[in-house]
Amino acid sequence: MTPGPAQSRRRPNWRVIALVVGFHLLAFAGLIRAFAPDLTAQAIDRMTAIVTVDVAEPDPPHPKAEPPAEQESGASGDPGKEAVPQEVAAPKPAITRAPVEPKPVAASTGTATRSGAAEQGDGTGAAGEGDGTGSGDGGNGPGAGVSRGLVKIAGNITSARDYPRETRDLRRGHDVIIELRVGADGRVTRCDVLDPSPDPAADAITCDLAQQRFRFEPALDGAGRPIPGRFRWRQTWY
Incomplete structure (x- = not known):
């Protein structure tokens, strides 16, 4: 007997499908745990070993140069004595002597x-x-x-x-x-x-x-x- 159009248009039940798939996954995981208990840990280690992220630490900030400490100004000295002008005598002119002619000898x-x-x-x-x-x-x-x-x-x-x-x-x-x-x-x-x-x-x-x-x-x-x-x-x- 040929099915009717109502039967051919029935939608699949996704909940049932999800339950079936989940059951199979759990069964598969149980088998793996039973026969190869270290497989899961190795797979996790390989996955984490492949992905390596280098994190560069930023350079430490350069210390700011401290401004030089202001030197304490010394105490001011005693005020200088007032300069008193002194008379300076003009240099005496050089005395030029007339050359003495030597007497002839022999x-x-x-x-x-x-x-x-x-x-x-x-x-x-x-x-x-x-x-x-x-x-x-x-x-x-x-x-x-x-x-x-x-x-x-x-x-x-x-x-x-x-x-x-x-x-x-x-x-x-x-x-x-x-x-x-x-x-x-x-x-x-x-x-x-x-x-x-x-x-x-x-x-x-x-x-x-x-x-x-x-x-x-x-x-x-x-x-x-x-x-x-x-x-x-x-x-x-x-």
Whole structure:
């Protein structure tokens, strides 16, 4: 017999279905508990082991820098003394002294026929000058036809050490004039005192030194031949 439309349209009973499914699940769970009691715990451990959550802890907050403690201000010092202006004297101008020119020592000046010298030594000093002329044998003054007079070329008396210290006060500030006879070879052959000083010993020494030290170029006559001559020398002590 074919069912009617009313029977084919009957709705399923979901409560019955849920009860049946729940019964089967309980029965299945009971079997698992009976035959494999550790299976449930292992499944739970695996499920929890798979899911791992890393929780990062936040960094601790940086401590705030504490403001520096205010230093206690020290007690104020005693008030300074009032400055009192003082007069300042203007600097004195530097005194400039004129340079002192040193006296010439052992200097020699003069022309070809005149020579002077001076030297300061122990005791009084000495200086001399002279001039000379040519003359014929035994003549006085320039000879006829003389082309050149005597020329002193060497020797001087300039040191106070040449004279004795004992008589220096006698001759200091004085002079002596001597006359030298010079041969054709330029050497002194004779010395005469023409104007003596207060110190005769010093006059004699002057003549001796002149004969020993002085050398001349002889006078020449008109033909250019050397001839004898005379030379006067003034020795001064100071």
